[in-house]
Amino acid sequence: MFKKPLLAAVSLIALTALAAQAETIRIAEHRQARIDALKAVAPAIEAKLGVTIEVIEYPAPEKDYMSKLLTELGAGNAPDVFTVPGDSDVPDLATAGYVAPVTEAFAAWEGAAHTFDVAKSLATGADGVMYAVPTMLSVQQIYFRRDVLEKAGISTDQPKDWADLMARAKEIKDKTGQYALLFPMGASWGGGAFGEGFQYMLAGTDTPQLVAAGGKLDLSSTGVKDVLTFYADLVNADLMPVDPLLGPEPWVIPKYEMFPAGQLVATTCGTWCYIYDWGPESKNPIPDVTKAVGTWEVPGKAGGNGHVMVSLNSPWLVNANASPLATQVALELGSVAADVAYASRLGNIPARRDAGDDAEFQKLTALVPVLKAVENGTYLQASAGFSAVSEGVARATEAILRKETDGAGAQKILVDYVTDVLGPDAVQ
Amino acid sequence: MAKRPQLMAYATLSLISAYCALPFFWAALASFDGNASLFLKWPEDWTTANYTRIFTVENGLTWFMNSLIVVGAATVLTMVLGGLGGYALSRSNAWWKRPFLYTILLIRVVPPPALIVPLYKVLLTANRAVQEVLRAVLPPDMLRPAMRVFGLVDGYLGMILILTALQLPLALWILKTFFDTVSRDYDEAALLDGASLMQRIRLVLLPLALPGLAAAGLFAFISAWGDFLMPLIFISSPELQMLPLGLFRAFLRVNTVDWGFLTALAVLYMVPSVVAFGFARGFLVRTFGGGVKG
Amino acid sequence: MTYQSRAQWQLRLILLPSAALLLALVIWPALYAVWLSFTNAALVGPGAANPRFVGLRNYARLVGDGDFWNSLMVTGLFVLGSAIIGQFVLGLVSAVLLNRPLRFRAVFNAIILLPNAVPEVVAGFLWISMLAGGERGVLSRIVMGLGLQPQDWLNTFPLTMIIVVNTWRGIATAMILLTAGLSSVPKEVHEAAVMDGAKPGQIFRMITLPLILPTIFLYMLISTVSTISIFGFVYALTRGGPGGATEILGIYLYNQSFTAYQLGYGAAVAVVSLVFSLIVGVIYVRALKVEV
Incomplete structure (x- = not known):
């Protein structure tokens, strides 16, 4: 007679105990806008999966973020879920054994069907495994001051x-007297020299990819030389602001100050x-930005x-030592709600088609047409060794910035x- | 005409002082400027909002307290270990004394970034051991708070030990040279009176060593207070976050640098070390005045 | 056991905690770094999963690496310019002048000590403002007052500027040590020289300087050693740029280990820099007879 209530009580206690011991998933996140976005969506994920999410700021x-994260990964003490700046960082973390494969979990996930093919390709390594x-x-191209050009x-x-x-x-330089066109270059921009410039141009050459047939890196191609020569011409003709790029935080002056002031036109x-x-979200906004600033394809x-160049922006990775629940959390960070939370604060494009139907997303009028055109984007397939390539491009373009070498010299x-770092076997 | 050299002296000292003081003007003014910029200017919009924001919007108080706890403890530990060790090195006549002294001095040339990865591995291994011990003796819900205190990675204890280890070589040197100038007669006498080691330290050496300890403590405090690389790598929990990280995070946390906030935090960050200098300055000359062989 | 030998044992006992802490947290990691320097250990890629022993490959690469030699030279100039010349000269001048009965001595003293209390990162930020380019930067405005052109200081004279900043940070240390040295010069010697009609310059050269020479050498040893390992404020100020012009060893090593992710190579840099400073240290100790 007392059995039922007793049972109920016991199971209630058991449930409470379970809830109290809900697994904690630690997520690494940085920069205020990203943290705000994550904190906005974390409660829903906690409720859905029955986990406790701990956000570690x-x-x-970016460099300090990676230093700390990689030190912890190397020692085996990193958070369960974390991001890296772009897809080109993923293969090198995977070969280091830091990252759990998510191929099957992703395939079984509701969002898989809605995810753009280009995003899937970018997230999948040469071995067919998704890490x-x-x-x-990131959907990138060339942005220019329409208002400045029309006036001139x-x-x-x-x-x-x-x-x-x-x-x-x-x-532009002749008629306005301002700097005309900026491509990120140099050592202090970190991955930007490669990810926010070099790869755009490379995609328009005869040799758009960097990985040769045998899996080796092909950096001696004509395409690489052509891009670096274009860069050298740009710098040598003084079409690009050079000084700010040689200091720390090189993007601050050209992008946040010169461009809004019309001192840099594209x-x-x-x-x-x-x-x-x-x-x-800017502290120095351009009035009516979508009209004043136009875009050119590369x-x-x-x-x-x-x-236009498509790449993964801060993809989520799962620690190789983490529990399977961490993978579920990472997938939930790809839900429409999470994507839109990040998109509205940072202005990136969700990797899934159905985000376009979301009412909140539709308010981001500048992003809506871009989402529709994602499938037409070009992309560069990353492979192991890309961290070294990215650093090598940074060093090569630094020499161009300092006018110490031409395109061929920078290629050397x-x-x-890259040969020094990866050994002669890895490079063609 | 004794006036001219005097005038020259004032002029020279004024120039050096201007060089030393100028950067502080910018920080002091910008921190009260509602519209602060990278450039030195007289604020048009005087405000204390930059300061109040540190404590209301951000966790300034937590950062400040954590820094004080960790650096304070590391300083005390450096003084205790450095005092004992410095005394031992001064009085010992063992053959390894000189090699030991040179080793700990030259090891200082290794830039800290070189030690981070190995140090992290050492501390993480020890941290796991601490965790096992605490798990065995504490109820589960106490484990996390206890690890915040006793953890070697992402815990007070680890940070304290790292900072102590980094400051210890200089402290040992300062105190060893200092004890060299304190006559051995005192401890010989106490030894003959049958005083134990602890008695000798407490009654005879501590009073004599005070200027040396103050100087060693001052240098340890200032250097540990300014270290940012170790807190950057070894501290993750927001509850344990320290001032340099607050500063580094404030920088570029959003897409422009908020100079008002940054300088306000920098001014607050400088206060304790300036105060420490004020306290210990009197001891400095006495320490080194005796400690250097003339 | 005699009381003397027991006392000697007790001395070892009280040195033990210090020695143990240094062994665990400084010397052991340093030895570990030596081991890493013979491997291809990395923070990413296969070198992170399974570091392999590669013998002297990192060292071979180092010899041919122009950036490393550049960094070594930059470090040498940095030490020479800031620790040996800048801090020492200004510290000595301040110490000598403040040793005289001047008015406002305490004020001058306090102001000169102030920069020493500034945390590394803050020092970086303060000087970003002082050295800002264009006509509105503080240093530019000063030189414009003297009728010179404004400059983008950190781009045009990067190494000189980090020397200026480090000198600023270190005048106080030199002044403290040298004041102490001066205070140990007996007053009688000084007075006797004045009686004999010696000029102040002569007194300083012939009497004071030789007497404080040991202090000077000890200062040089300590400041050289601690300047070689500087990292923080240069990291905040220039991160080694532009184009490696301020890439002192600490920064170069950080870039190798945490930007290029080459731990093994970074460790080799550390080992070689340790060897170089060992040589410098031996020169100080042997040639200049620094006593301990």
Whole structure:
């Protein structure tokens, strides 16, 4: 007679005990906007999966974030779920054994069907294993001050090829007296030299990929040389502001100060520029930014179709030592709600099609058309060794910035550096 | 005409002082400026909002207390260990004395970044042992708070030990040279009176060693207070976050540098070490005045 | 056991905690770094999963690495410019002048000590403002007052600027040590020289300087050693740039280990820099007869 209530009481106690011991998943996150986004979506994930989420704030500068994270990963003490800046960082963390594969969990996940193919490809390594949850995308191209160009009577048409782009840049400099076009270069921009510039241009050359048939890195290609030569021409013609790029935090002056002031007329950037750099989340916004600032696709070297560059933005990785629940949490960070929370604060593009139906997302008018066009984007397939390539590009472009070398010389710096780091076997 | 050298002396000292003091003007002014910038200017919009924000919006008080606890404890520990060790090194006539002294001095040339990864591994191993011990003796819900205190990675104890270890070589040197100038007669006499080691230290040496300890403590405090690399790598929990990290996070946390907030935090961050200097300054010359062979 | 030998044992006992702490947290990690320098250990990639012994490969690469030699040279100039010349000269001048009965002595003294109390990162931020480029930067405004052109200081004279900043940080240490040295010069010697009609410059050169020479050498040893390992404020100020112009060893090593992720190579840099400073240390101890 007392059995039922007793049982209920026992199970209630058991449940409470379970709830009290709900597994804690530690998530590394950094920079205020990203932390705000994560904290906004964490309660829903906790409720759905019955976990406790602990957000650990890491240092804001990207380099310090990575130093701390990698030290902890190396020692086996890192958080369960964390991000890396882009897809090019993923293979090297995977070969280090830091990251749990998510291939099967991803396939079984409700979001898999909605995820863009390009995002899946970017998250999948050469071995067919998926080591990253693609949640947000960087969609990058060239952003220019439409208002400045129109006032100066310069064409705002899409440049047809590299020569056209260069000619346009020279015309901007001649007619406005301002810096014309910025590509991130140099050692202190970190991964930016590679991820926010070099790869755009490379995609428009005859040799758009860096991995040769045997899995070796092919850095001696004509495409690499062409990009670096274009860079050298840009710097040598004084079309690009050089001094701020040699100091620490090189993006602050050109992107947050010069561009809004009209002292720099065009720059590479991603959709985040409409929100974070010059838009509503900026401290130095450009009024009516979507009108004042236009976009050009990145032209091919010899013409043909221009392209926008798609890459993973801060993909979520799961610690190899973490429990399976951590993978579920990482996948939930790719839900529409989470994607939109990050998109509205940072201005990146969700990696899934159905985010476009979300009412909150539709308010982000600058991002809506870009989401629709994601599938047309070009991408660069990352592979093991890309950390070294990225650092090598930073060093090569640093030499160009300092006007110490030409395109061929910079290519030699790149090849030598990567060969030194990875050994001669890894490089063709 | 004794006036001219005097004038020259004042002029020279004023120039050196201007060089030393100028950067502080910017920080002091900018921290009260509602519209602070990278450039030195007289604030048009005087405000204390930058300071209040540190404590209301951010966890300034937590950062401050953590820094005080950790650096304070490390300083005391450095003084205790350095005092005992310095005394031993001064009085010992063992053959390894000189090699030991040179080793700990030269090891200082290794830049701290070189030690981080090995240090992390050492501390993590020890941390796991501490965790096992605490798990065995404490109820589960006490484990986390206890690890915050006794943890060697992401815990007070670890941070205290690291900072102590980094400051100890200089402290040992200062105190060893200091004890060299304290006559051995005192401890010989106490030894003959049958005083134990602890009695000798407490009654004879401690009073004599005070200036040396103050100087060693001052240098340890200032250097540990300013270290940011170790807290950057070894502290993760927000409850344990220390001032340099607050400063580093405030920088570029959003896309522009908030100079008002940054300088206010920097001013607060400087206060304790300036105060420490004020307290210990009197001891400095006495310490080194005796400690250097003329 | 005699009381003397027992006392000697007790001495070892009270040194033990210090020795143990240094062994565990400084010497052992340093030895571990030596081992790493013979491997391809890395923070990412296969070198992170299974570090392999590679013999002297890292050292071979080091010899041919222009950036390393650049860093070594930058460090040498940095030590020479800031510790040996800047801090020492200004510290000595301050110590000598403040040893005289001047008015406002305490004020001058306090102001000169102030920078020494500034945490590394703060020092970096303060000087970012002082050295800011363009016409509005503080240093630029000062030189414009003297009729010179404003400069983008950290880009145009990067190494000189970090020397200026480090000198600023270290005048106090030199002044403290040298004041102490001066106070140990017997007054009678000084007075006797004045009686004999010696000029102040002569007194300083012939009497004071030789008497404080041991202090000077001890100062040089300590400041050289601690300047070689500087990392924090340069990291906050320039991160080694532009183009490696301020890439002192601490920064170079950090960049190798945490930007290029090459732990083994970074460790080799540390080992070689240790050897170099060992040589410098031996020169000080042997040639300049620093006594301990």
